[in-house]
Every structure is written in C-alpha cells, then in structure tokens.
Amino acid sequence: MALHPKGFDLSLGRITRLLERLGNPHEKLPPVIHIAGTNGKGSTSAFCRAILEAQGLKVHVHTSPHLVNWHERFRIGAEGGGKLVGDEVLADAVRRVAEANQGETITVFEILTAVMFVLFSEHPADAAVIEVGLGGRFDATNVIAHPAVSVIMSISLDHQAYLGDRVELIAAEKAGIIKPGSPVVIGAQSQEAAREVLVETAERHRCPHSVYGQDFLALEENGRLAYQDEDELLDLPLPKLAGRHQQANAAAAIRALKAAGFPLSENAIAEGLVNVSWPGRLERLTHGRLVESAMDGVEFWIDGGHNPGAGQVIAEAMANLNDRQSRPLFLITGMINTKDPVGYFEAFAGMARHVFTVPVPDSEAGLDPEFLADTADEAGLTAEAAEDVETAIAAICRNWNGLERPPRILIGGSLYLLGDVLRVNGTPPV
Structure with missing residues (x-):
C-alpha cells in the first residue's frame, strides 16, 4: 500500500507485462469460473465454492476486497475444503511478484491479482472461482482467455466515474469478461437495458448463454427452493445466506457450474446451499x-x-x-x-x-x-x-x-x- 497507487487505473498492459515476466501463471490454472457484476458476485462465488467442495472437489477462490486480513482474498483449494493462504506462502508470492515488477508503476490490485495467479497456478485444484475487482473489460483478472464459464450478476449504478453513468454502459464494461465461444450465465437483472447488452454481447461472441428468468430460475415453494433449467427440476433446501435475492444468486451458481461442465449431484448442490458462508453479507x-x-x-x-x-x-x-x-x-x-x-x-x-x-x-x-x-x-x-x-x-x-x-x-x-x-x-x- 505504501509503494503502489491505491486508486483504480483500469488497464491490461501492466498486468500482462508482469505476468509474462512471471511465466504467464494465468495460463496454468484449473477451469476458471469468472464472475462479474455490481451486486451478488461475492455471494455467487461463495455458492460455487460450497457446491463444488460438497462434490468433493478442490477449489481456489479469489475475492476482493478483504474485510480484516489480506489473506481473505486468496483461498487455496484443499482436500476437505479450501483454506485461506498462510503467511509464509503469501509473503513468498508477494516477494516474487514484486521482484518481477522491477519497481515499475502498478496498482495494488494488479500486484495482488498477479499474486493470485501465482498461488493458484502452483497449487493443484479442480476449479478456480475468480471474482472481478472492478468492471470487467479492463479489470486485472480479465487476462483469462478461455474461462470455463463467464458469469455476470446483477448490474446497477456504481463506480460511475470509472464505468459510465448509465446502466447500459456499466453492463458493457462488465460484459468485457465474455470470451468468444465460452459459456455465459447471466444472473437476475432488475434493469432490462443491462440484460439486453449482456445477451447481445454473448450472441455476438457466439457464446452459449443462459439467462435468469428465461433459461433457468429459482422459486421458494413451501419452505424449499425449486430450481429449474432446461434439463431438470430440483427440490432443494433454502440457501443458508439471508435474503430472498440469495435464491437467484444460488440459481446462477448452479447454472454456471453446470454450464462449465462440472458433474454435480443433487445432494452436493443441497449440501452446498446449507453450508455456504459469505462473511459480511447479511x-x-x-x-x-x-x-x-x-x-x-x-x-x-x-x-x-x-x-x-x-x-x-x-x-x-x-x-x-x-x-x-x-x-x-x-x-x-x-x-x-x-x-x-x-x-x-x-x-x-x-x-x-x-x-x-x-x-x-x-x-x-x-x-x-x-x-x-x-x-x-x-x-x-x-x-x-x-x-x-x-x-x-x-x-x-x-x-x-x-x-x-x-x-x-x-x-x-x-x-x-x-x-x-x-x-x-x-x-x-x-
């Protein structure tokens, strides 16, 4: 924080140069679930992790910002459930990234994103859930060329100085994580203008895409969560996370994991919904x-x-x-x-x-x-x-x-x- 700018300077040039010096660790990851959105991306990341771990898989998770400790940004996949990165492992990764940067101007988030790619590439796992920091198109995480799935959650006005002052402009920035041919899942959108931009972008890139309320949905029925898509109807417990909006977030996570090709049992999905944890959100x-x-x-x-x-x-x-x-x-x-x-x-x-x-x-x-x-x-x-x-x-x-x-x-x-x-x-x- 003392050495690098604290603000946002959205660009891919600096992070790309740094990653090249580090041997392009972002190209050596397990299948990536890349998640953007104004609201809901953190909860959806938590649902993805919980369901995959219930399925017995090892899952890396990147989120930001942290609440108390920097370690919260990096959860390393492990048998029986991922763990926040340890002090010595994190310090070593930070040191190597700093040396590779050679004192050049770069933001804190770009340094930490490079650290994330180094950590995730050096520890074997079955999946990597990577949350976007800000926006999408020029976010430092957006060097991932072939995500297993791109997920875009609810979009509303936020960070207008960086992303635009209309919801369709913000949606266009978030849609920047959509990559040609890769599956796309579009979460519940309260504003039609945002949904239209996301669908148009997915179609332009010839991506198979699923839209909440059209291709999949979730409803509370008799104290249970009914999830439905074109393949099946699931009778599930209500999510542990409070708030009715978490039902739609859980549905997006389920649809995203299916679109990415992960085999999921109904029992694993149910277990993930009741064991999910996402501190600081309701x-x-x-x-x-x-x-x-x-x-x-x-x-x-x-x-x-x-x-x-x-x-x-x-x-x-x-x-x-x-x-x-x-x-x-x-x-x-x-x-x-x-x-x-x-x-x-x-x-x-x-x-x-x-x-x-x-x-x-x-x-x-x-x-x-x-x-x-x-x-x-x-x-x-x-x-x-x-x-x-x-x-x-x-x-x-x-x-x-x-x-x-x-x-x-x-x-x-x-x-x-x-x-x-x-x-x-x-x-x-x-």
Whole structure:
C-alpha cells in the first residue's frame, strides 16, 4: 500500500507485462469460473465454492476486497475444503511478484491479482472461482482467455466515474469478461437495458448463454427452493445466506457450474446451499465484543452493500425479518465518497427508526458523518452523526424505552467499515 497507487487505473498492459515476466501463471490454472457484476458476485462465488467442495472437489477462490486480513482474498483449494493462504506462502508470492515488477508503476490490485495467479497456478485444484475487482473489460483478472464459464450478476449504478453513468454502459464494461465461444450465465437483472447488452454481447461472441428468468430460475415453494433449467427440476433446501435475492444468486451458481461442465449431484448442490458462508453479507452477529456490549436481546446484522441496488435487497431482507419477528430497525452507516448515499438510504425510508452515521476507519475516502447524516435526512430518514460504531450502539441502548422488543441494528454501507467491525468484535473471517 505504501509503494503502489491505491486508486483504480483500469488497464491490461501492466498486468500482462508482469505476468509474462512471471511465466504467464494465468495460463496454468484449473477451469476458471469468472464472475462479474455490481451486486451478488461475492455471494455467487461463495455458492460455487460450497457446491463444488460438497462434490468433493478442490477449489481456489479469489475475492476482493478483504474485510480484516489480506489473506481473505486468496483461498487455496484443499482436500476437505479450501483454506485461506498462510503467511509464509503469501509473503513468498508477494516477494516474487514484486521482484518481477522491477519497481515499475502498478496498482495494488494488479500486484495482488498477479499474486493470485501465482498461488493458484502452483497449487493443484479442480476449479478456480475468480471474482472481478472492478468492471470487467479492463479489470486485472480479465487476462483469462478461455474461462470455463463467464458469469455476470446483477448490474446497477456504481463506480460511475470509472464505468459510465448509465446502466447500459456499466453492463458493457462488465460484459468485457465474455470470451468468444465460452459459456455465459447471466444472473437476475432488475434493469432490462443491462440484460439486453449482456445477451447481445454473448450472441455476438457466439457464446452459449443462459439467462435468469428465461433459461433457468429459482422459486421458494413451501419452505424449499425449486430450481429449474432446461434439463431438470430440483427440490432443494433454502440457501443458508439471508435474503430472498440469495435464491437467484444460488440459481446462477448452479447454472454456471453446470454450464462449465462440472458433474454435480443433487445432494452436493443441497449440501452446498446449507453450508455456504459469505462473511459480511447479511450476516447475523451472535457473539463477540460489540454484541456483548449491548443490552440483552439486541439483534445485530452486518452487510457491506453500498449502492442503491444493494440498499433495495437489504431493505427487503430486513422487511422479511420483520414479517417473522417485528423489531424496530436502526442503521449504523459509514460510506466512502464514490457511492450514492441518498439512493442507498431511500430504500429504508419508512422502515428504519433512526440512522447513526459514522466514519469509515483508516479510509481517506470516507464521507464525513455529518454530511452523511444530511443525505439520510434528504432520503426521508432521521439521522445523526456518531463518533464510531461503539458510540452509536451505546446511544441506541441508552435511549431504549423498554416498551418494545429490543431493536434490530444493521451496520453497513461499506465493506471497509465492516472489516473494522469484525476486527473490533473479534470475529474475523476464517
């Protein structure tokens, strides 16, 4: 972080040059499941990993950003389930990549992407699930020439300064991971303009493609998940991950693995859905220092979603929780300055009792909490700034009237904020 630019500089020239010096490790990978999208790509990666591991396969997984530790970005496939890369192995790979770069200008993400390719090429596995960092067309992961399948999840407005200010422009950037002749799976799209761009690109490249809602889908029926495509109808358990949107994400993962040619049993799919883990995404915190600092009965949830599309699905998930067990909802929110806070907060209008806005620790791009509180007011919520998450939790508990059920607290708006929350709480991802 001290040596290389922290921002985005989307290009394939630097990463291609670096990989050539390293012997092109990206050409020595197991079958790659390459996943892009504004929302849902991380969850879909988690479903792919869980299902393949339930099938008895070894799976490498690359995700970004990390929440607490850099190691989270690199899960190395192993018998019985992948493990986060160890200190010595990671340090050695970073050292070799840095030496190969020869001090040339390059971004942190490009260095880490090269590290990922080195690690994944040197450890045998049956599959590699690789999540795009930003966009698709010029993302450093997009040097993969022949993916087993390209998956593009839900697209909405985000990172407009880099990807464009219209959803069809963002879709065109995400569609850059589509490669001639390789299978394509298009996840659930809330905007028709995005879906049309993705389908047109797949057709232009003569790719066999499957579209959610047209070629495959998933529906909740009698407390179960019914998955259907042109081949079969599966009766499955509901996904472990909270939120109705996870049903569509699970369906995209199933369809992607089938399109990539992996043999899957119905038992493995079912086992994957109930054992999947994806920290920081509609995750309920049940223990830890922050949880124990609150009064008895408070329910804690965290989610790193930070754009209007994410706000909508998170708010829907909170509403569904209230259908089963009504509690007043409080938000503790921090964001960085590339996001649309008003669009995010609008999803919670009429639902959240109050918002506490907090700084994003160790981020130069964090929005001022006073400004963020003003944007929550603009979206129709009542809000106030707080010094940090712990102060906000204390304020909620101190002012509780005791006449209602203990509150539900949702901490979110930034994965960087969640990383600090998990660190302070003592529950980092493993």
